[in-house]
Amino acid sequence: MHEFIAELYPICRSITGDGLRETLKRIGKRIPLEINEVPSGTQVFDWTVPREWNIRDAYIKDQHGRRVVDFMRSNLHVVNYSVPMKATMALAELMPHLHSLPEHPDWIPYRTSYYTENWGFCLTQRQLEQMRDGIYEVCIDSTLKDGSMSYGECCLKGREDSEILLSCHVCHPSLCNDNLSGIALMTFIAEYLSRLELRYSHRFLFLPGTIGSIAWLSRNEENIDRIKHGLVVACVGDSGEFNYKKSRRSNAEIDRAVPHVLSHSSPSFKVMEFSPYGYDERQYCSPGFNLAVGSLTRSPNHCFPQYHTSADDLSFVRAEYLAESMTIFLKVINVLENNRTYVNLNPKCEPQLGKRGLYRSEGGKIDGQLHELAALWVLNLSDGSASLLDIAERSGIEFNAISNAAAALAAHDLLREVPDSSKNQNSPSRACGAPGDA
């Protein structure tokens, strides 16, 4: 994953444009990705898809013709979506367009101005301090004109039409944790799952932030109720502990699956209630959709000093943290895939597990005992209303042990699976395409 991040790092992405397209193309080399284009000016709910922005070069030259700020050295140097500019001006005139971080004098900040026409440069505090009074040549060789907004979509077909949604934003330029880590993780999860037989259909969305998810929701409104569970993926490559922000529903299955997995995998983690601030969960959890979509990050946005600065670079994300994040996400998907509801077919008193070989006869290994305890919990609580995740939560036993016990009991005809009455019926609408469709 770290190598893929390094491959994508130099590309100058934005919410539209060729850098975004190039990024999606490279993801598409690894997984079956459908790349969609939404024309500028398209109305998507209350928003309008903006004109397409592209940039070739940008700089500030001093009186000696030296580039004192140079887009070629870092695409963060230009305020993202800056309108074309070519002028000479005195430092005093230029100053309102310069952004730096006095508290981190060696870092370049990341700034955008998508919906207000503007231009500017971001530079380190040290660069700013070295700029003397005088006349500067300012050039932003960008274009902002009608075109389209791109986004990528990968759907892995499962046995059911019901879907698990994973969504990340792909609009940030050279920033690694936010969100090349999320892009890489989702790509690798999709690649991994594409080799498995799945219960749920899994949909992976690679979207420009905000406008991308709004456009996608606007274009897929009729099938939205297929989404049973979802996660917004971002900031998964740093060393921070995991932070799960619940969906607006607060007690959806995803809101319980993630904390369950974390409680059995991480010594320390945080679970926060939903708030309408953050990434694209803001749109998925808007009251008109209210999807069961949470957000799982390591250090959350705004909560690490490198956030939205040049210090969120290739050294800030590490292969080991990416791998640990992948493990957690796969465990969560495993819980969702295998969470079922059973009814005990021998509900009056315990069945005699011993005569079925499901009970240690004498003494016994710890593993054996745990399995037996898991079996007793499954039998006791399986009255057709409690799911395996409910049982795992109440017993304090990890989901996999509960799930394995249930499988063994079902194989001995002691359990029968029942439909989970708490879940919505699948909509009758068209299912997502098979991987080959993309």
Add this chain to the structure above:
Amino acid sequence: MHEFIAELYPICRSITGDGLRETLKRIGKRIPLEINEVPSGTQVFDWTVPREWNIRDAYIKDQHGRRVVDFMRSNLHVVNYSVPMKATMALAELMPHLHSLPEHPDWIPYRTSYYTENWGFCLTQRQLEQMRDGIYEVCIDSTLKDGSMSYGECCLKGREDSEILLSCHVCHPSLCNDNLSGIALMTFIAEYLSRLELRYSHRFLFLPGTIGSIAWLSRNEENIDRIKHGLVVACVGDSGEFNYKKSRRSNAEIDRAVPHVLSHSSPSFKVMEFSPYGYDERQYCSPGFNLAVGSLTRSPNHCFPQYHTSADDLSFVRAEYLAESMTIFLKVINVLENNRTYVNLNPKCEPQLGKRGLYRSEGGKIDGQLHELAALWVLNLSDGSASLLDIAERSGIEFNAISNAAAALAAHDLLREVPDSSKNQNSPSRACGAPGDA
């Protein structure tokens, strides 16, 4: 307020009589007050209005004719409602009728005997210790005969017939925190609100404790369901932290509004569940009425040593604490007046606040950000079921910021007010009179 307390302090009040009448008359000079008289012997639910008690003088004279206990020096010296008495007796005979506080030797206790005919004197422990054996002349120049019980009522008409009730007891003689502070605070709140345009009608009851609220409830039973929220007001002038005792309903709007205001105004405060012990909330919250009436005090009754003693005097209550209490009560009333429920008219994804000037374009001031966050919370949770107070509680943002954000959003047609389905319909019965009616 402190001056008004000082004006009322010398008057000898009781649950009936001229001192009570005089007190109501002085309140009536400041706010439109209807003074009601309930004849002695009137049955009010399980109780009977007692005979009217008045007192001119009382003393204990020693053998030298010196008044060793003198009603003229403090009206606390006589057990309130003492029957007339004129006798000479030995100290031993007198002793069972003398009450003092050994643990506070300079304080006079406050005692009453409303419903059992009795007489007695209260005196300091030092006075008691100086009384030598011998013959004393005892005189209580009181009358206890048919008359009436007085109470005062002020109603400020609002746009709605639904009412907010404020109630205090007015029966205590020279005691300041309990409850001249409550009388003064309610008078000043009524005076202040009378100059505003109000949503709710506001009813202020100045009642003799227990029998007064029982009589009022008995005489106003048919209109009782107009009362949507209420507070019993007492002990609001001392330096203690605020104590809110919830209504019997425990989760009424008032039970959430008061803690919300306190949590944003006071560094420390207490919220207690309802208990059937205290002031007139006992009657408002009896199971046959079960009104949403809580009790907001600073130091609660029984919880400060000066309670029901002569030490609850003019120095015990301070102008600054009275002013702070007034601020809290007005903030609570503000929450109730402005708590509304909206439905988001753009529920699918966020509306674009920027194009409406509701979003900082770049960077931005803290205030701007807070307002924006308040707007996002209001939009996200306004699905027709959550009130602004619900949103303030869940977001942790102060009610006023939420309310202002909602007003701005409603002005841009992003919200529509809906009736709060959780509230009772107003009763069709006659509304309270306009202020001029009183």
Add this chain to the structure above:
Amino acid sequence: MHEFIAELYPICRSITGDGLRETLKRIGKRIPLEINEVPSGTQVFDWTVPREWNIRDAYIKDQHGRRVVDFMRSNLHVVNYSVPMKATMALAELMPHLHSLPEHPDWIPYRTSYYTENWGFCLTQRQLEQMRDGIYEVCIDSTLKDGSMSYGECCLKGREDSEILLSCHVCHPSLCNDNLSGIALMTFIAEYLSRLELRYSHRFLFLPGTIGSIAWLSRNEENIDRIKHGLVVACVGDSGEFNYKKSRRSNAEIDRAVPHVLSHSSPSFKVMEFSPYGYDERQYCSPGFNLAVGSLTRSPNHCFPQYHTSADDLSFVRAEYLAESMTIFLKVINVLENNRTYVNLNPKCEPQLGKRGLYRSEGGKIDGQLHELAALWVLNLSDGSASLLDIAERSGIEFNAISNAAAALAAHDLLREVPDSSKNQNSPSRACGAPGDA
């Protein structure tokens, strides 16, 4: 109780056999006990009643003919339910059949093999270490053949057919806390209650563990819904603090009565949620029955080192702890017997308690005040839905004070008892026999 434990201690009990029968016979000398026999081979739900096991003697003799392990010295020396055995063998061959506790070298462990045919000896680690290589004579003079499984049942008839169930296991040989303490306690409770007039019928079950409760449930299925409350009784004689394990329902009346009593009786105790591991609550709380049966112990099973070893002997249980346990159980039964629901006949405002002599007139003793407070709580909350236990919980006042206040108020026609709508109707089925029936 300790004497009764000492009387039963030497008997070699098991889940069937003459030791069990003898134990029941001795219980039957103290209380009216019906002794039932279930033939071997009887199908009880998923289980089959096993063949009957009896044992006369067992030993391991060394080459000198000395009994190095001797059943006559402790019945724990033989694995319970060992099949008959007579052989000579080398130590190496014998070893897999020997069980000891290295961490407690002077204690004999307690082992069973009910449902797998096997044999073995339990001995102290010191005994084991003294056994030298060589040939040993091994004898287990037991029989395992068709017969029956015995259990005892005592029913004290109350005014109602609804029942309180107390159940203990009677299958352990010379072990005192687990569960001669439970046997003795239940016997003494039954003896005590048999002299009282009861509201509920009280059923006492003395059962072989697991198979006994399964057999009883299987044979009494049609009357099972008469059981309104129940406790499994075990480990009630040691010095540990009380541990209450809730029923599977988690909020049944018994699940609130026990913590209420403990909170007013014990400085420290634990309440645990139900888990499907432990004693016969596993069967009573299987999903097909889901009875309101909890488990009240002092140190719970597995939680004291002496558990299932010879150190659980006559010195481990003490008369004072047994007496304290009895007090707690009787208090719990008292709560259940007297828990009622009333409706306040004077619901509008408080009734005047003073004129009925229910109110201290002046000052007053602490007891008087507490009673008065209890009366106010009962009046305030008795709206036909809150039971006296609800009121005791919410007020923090001990059940008896609440119950006494309710009785006084009812005597003054201020309360009327109403049926508790939350309780199931009694089943129309045959009531349990009167004591004389047994």
